[in-house]
Amino acid sequence: MVMGTVRTALAFATGAMALPAGPALAAGLPQLDPSTYAPQVIWLAITFGVLYVLMARVALPRIGHVLEERRHKIDRNLKMAETLKVDAEDAAEAYEGAMADARARAGNVLGDVRERAAKETAERQAELGARLHADIQEAEAGIAEARDKAVAGIRDLAAEVAHSAAEKLAGETVDAGAVRSAVDAVLKERG
Amino acid sequence: MANPLAQFEITTLVPIQLGGVDASFTNSGLFMVVAVTAITLFLTLGMRAHRLVPGRWQSMAELSYEFIASMVRDNVGTEGRPYFPFIFSLFMFILFANLIGLVPYSFTFTSHIIVTFAMAITVFLGVTVIGIIRHGLRFFTLFLPSGVPMVMAPLLIPIEIVSYLSRPVSLSIRLFANMMAGHTMLKVFAGFVVPLGILGGWAPLAVDVALTGFEFLVAVLQAYVFTILTCLYLNDAINLH
Structure with a gap:
């Protein structure tokens, strides 16, 4: 305002100065x-x-209409975005649920399979163990029999050899029963 | 040197007599028509496409709308809404008058006290009538601010009345004086350019360039001041205080 007053005064002054020359x-x-x-x-x-x-009749209603329309559109879009967001959240929640379900089911199936496999393995192992045990026993029996047979053979041979050796050395007839019992005693002694 | 006040002369273009009253179409009237045409074209052509996402021109039109709309909303409130077209017209009219007046060889009709006074007195009377219609006799409590001790009333009421009555005067003189002073200064300095010759003439020319920039500021500012004061007066009348 001060500026304006100063300017006015200045203008009047300059105007007054120029006035004498002007028409x-x-x-x-x-x-x-x-x-x-x-x-x-x-x-x-x-x-x-x-x-x-x-x-009032033309320009302002037109501008006001455009502004109103824009505001409505923005509001509408914001509202739509809101509902879409809620929908998306719901969908995400449903997805999470389905995922959790599926994971639990998969866990159960996996557990079952593992259990069954373990049982089967144990069964098979037990069966195999039993078969092997039987085989071993059979083989051991065979071995024992063979040894007994061999030991019996050795006794007969030893008695015969001892009998003939005693006859040749002593020149006399030795009782076969005495020889056999002597051999038996020696064999027992030797193990 | 040309008379710096010659630019304010009213020249009759089409002499018209209406029942003994001179209603001639003058250079002042011509630029009023130019301003109204320019405002209307600016707003209607700018909004012609009325796109959802505005272009530059549409943005300017919308900006002027929003500017005045928020001014009315902030200063008068929602009850000022019916007066928005008037205040908008007032602002655009003064703004375009001031800006078009800056074009060389044009005429600034806001540099005439009678024009600014006619606008100011219209605002003043309109606001007073609105206040009396709204509040009846209670409108006159405007002259006695509430909370003032009654002893002060004999002093305060005359002061308030004088200040109220001086509103149209200050409103009109502020705009008229600013416009006239600015244009006179421009003309005075412009008048020195040629007489000072090729060497000295640059100084007043530089001053004129600076003043022209300043005048653009004043043109917009004074339109704003006139409008916002109108809003404040309207607020007084509608909401008292």
Whole structure:
């Protein structure tokens, strides 16, 4: 405001300085000539009235409509985004549930399979163990029999050899029963 | 040197007499018509495409709408809504008058006290009538701010009345004086450019360039000041205080 006042004063001063040279000196400031007031006010009323009607009836409703429409559209889209987000969250939740279910089911199936496999393995192992045991026993029996047979053979041979050796060495007939019992005793002694 | 006040002369273009009253179409009237046409074209052509995502021009039109709409909303409230078209028209009219007036060889009709006074008195009377219609006699409590001790009333009421009555005067003189002073200064400095010759003429020319920028600021600022004061006066009338 101070600026304006200073400027006004300056303008009046410069205006006054220039006035003596100008043709408008007699009339003074054109703004203070009352004969120009009527046409200015009349045309101000006409033009401003027209402007008001144009603004109020045409221009402003148009702009207001566009702004309103934009606001509605943004609101609508925001609302839609909101519902879509809720939907997406629901879907994500359902997916999580299904995943958890499937994982639990898969765990159960896996456990069953593992259990069955373990049982089968144990059964097969037991069966194999039993068969091997039987085989071993059979083989051991065979071995024992063979040894007994061999031992019996050795006794007969030893008795015969001892009998003939005693006859040759002593030159006399030795009782076969005595030889056999002597051999038996020796064999027993030797293990 | 040309008279710096010659630019404010009113020249009759089409002489019209209406029942003994001079209603001639003058250069002032011509630029009022130019301003109204420019405002209307600016707003309607800018909004012609009315796209959802505005272009540059549409943005400017929407910006001016939003600017005044928020000014009315902030200063008057929702009850100021019916007066929005008037205040918008007022702002655009003064703004375009000031800006078009900056075009060389054009005419600035807001540099005439009668024009600014006519606008100010219209605002003043309109606001007063609105206040009286809304509040009846209670409107006159405007002259006695609430909470003031009664002893002060004899002093305060005359002051408030004088300040109320001086509103149209200050409103009109502020705009008129700013416009006239600015344009006179431009003309004075412009008048020195040629007489000072090719060497010295640059100085006033540089001043004129700077002043022109300054005048653009003043043109917009004064339109804003006139409008916001109108809003404040309207707020007084609608909401008292």
